[in-house]
Amino acid sequence: MLEQFKRDGYIFVPDVFSAEEMDAALNAMERNFYGKPYPSWLEDFERGEQGSVGDGFTTKQDEVVGRSQFPVGDPALDRLIENERYLDLYELFLGDRPTYCNAHLFMRTGPVDKRYPDESWSGYHVDHNTNCVLPPSTDAGRFSYINSGVYLHDVDDDGAPMLLLPGSHTRAARVFGEGWEKGNMASVSHVRDIRKAGLKDPVPAVGKRGSALFYSSYLLHSAQPFENKKKQRAFWTLSMCRRDADRWTRFSNPFIYGEREYMLPFITQTTPRVRSLFGWPEPGHPYYTEQTLDLLGHAFPGIDTAPYRDALS
Numbered sequence: 001m002l003e004q005f006k007r008d009g010y011i012f013v014p015d016v017f018s019a020e021e022m023d024a025a026l027n028a029m030e031r032n033f034y035g036k037p038y039p040s041w042l043e044d045f046e047r048g049e050q051g052s053v054g055d056g057f058t059t060k061q062d063e064v065v066g067r068s069q070f071p072v073g074d075p076a077l078d079r080l081i082e083n084e085r086y087l088d089l090y091e092l093f094l095g096d097r098p099t100y101c102n103a104h105l106f107m108r109t110g111p112v113d114k115r116y117p118d119e120s121w122s123g124y125h126v127d128h129n130t131n132c133v134l135p136p137s138t139d140a141g142r143f144s145y146i147n148s149g150v151y152l153h154d155v156d157d158d159g160a161p162m163l164l165l166p167g168s169h170t171r172a173a174r175v176f177g178e179g180w181e182k183g184n185m186a187s188v189s190h191v192r193d194i195r196k197a198g199l200k201d202p203v204p205a206v207g208k209r210g211s212a213l214f215y216s217s218y219l220l221h222s223a224q225p226f227e228n229k230k231k232q233r234a235f236w237t238l239s240m241c242r243r244d245a246d247r248w249t250r251f252s253n254p255f256i257y258g259e260r261e262y263m264l265p266f267i268t269q270t271t272p273r274v275r276s277l278f279g280w281p282e283p284g285h286p287y288y289t290e291q292t293l294d295l296l297g298h299a300f301p302g303i304d305t306a307p308y309r310d311a312l313s
Ligand SMILES: O=C(O)CCC(=O)C(=O)O
Pocket: 108, 115, 127, 160, 161, 162, 163, 221, 222, 223, 224
């Protein structure tokens, strides 16, 4: 399994959770998002009596009945993190003891879902930036972290499975470097057109109830629309990093969401010593290479990378 994870940047592990656990978790998640079972929400929707529903990412409380960020307050959902095998798998794939970054409920509701790109070649991105502002290194094993999705029900081809690019976790650093050169980056984590990056043949992440999908935070992937718009897709998600990377990889850091607007300009202008107070590796750390410094220059326009460059061995 470790070999497969290292090669592909993701792996599906079936039967990590029992059918009973998943059914209880799905019921709880539906209560959280719809305030009722999904079939009943769908009936209301088809009668024109229901509007939008959140996906768990936003904090717009008018769209979310319950709380989507961990812990949500319902043991059927929160206690999924206690699964020993699940934690052992994390440890195996990370190659170190894990540290929590974030966990949340991720719902896509077919009839109202808009969380997919316009074109099949666009929308590919890495999730790394959610918990870490340091751009991808070619050393994925050491510096990426791992996201996982627990499948609360079967996800088939018509249920909007995620689209994964096998092996792209070790290529992201170079794809981004070239992307910046050629104007093929839509943001620090999004490639504009994967065809121009020589990437193709995405694999749909179909899976059975009770499986866990583990994928590298450097893995390029995208969303696709529901073929069957009456379906929903409910994941319990968790992100964890290596314990020896947890100073600069964590959700509870000052770089997240609203804070970034203030933090990123500050961190760009400040000194390496002060950056290290906020968890950045210091000059001389093996994260810094010509390659990562080049990407840092793009991610933090105006940053003085000289102190890091001078310390390259
Ligand atoms: O919903 C999906 O299939 C993928 C979503 C995704 O990649 C994201 O939200 O970061």
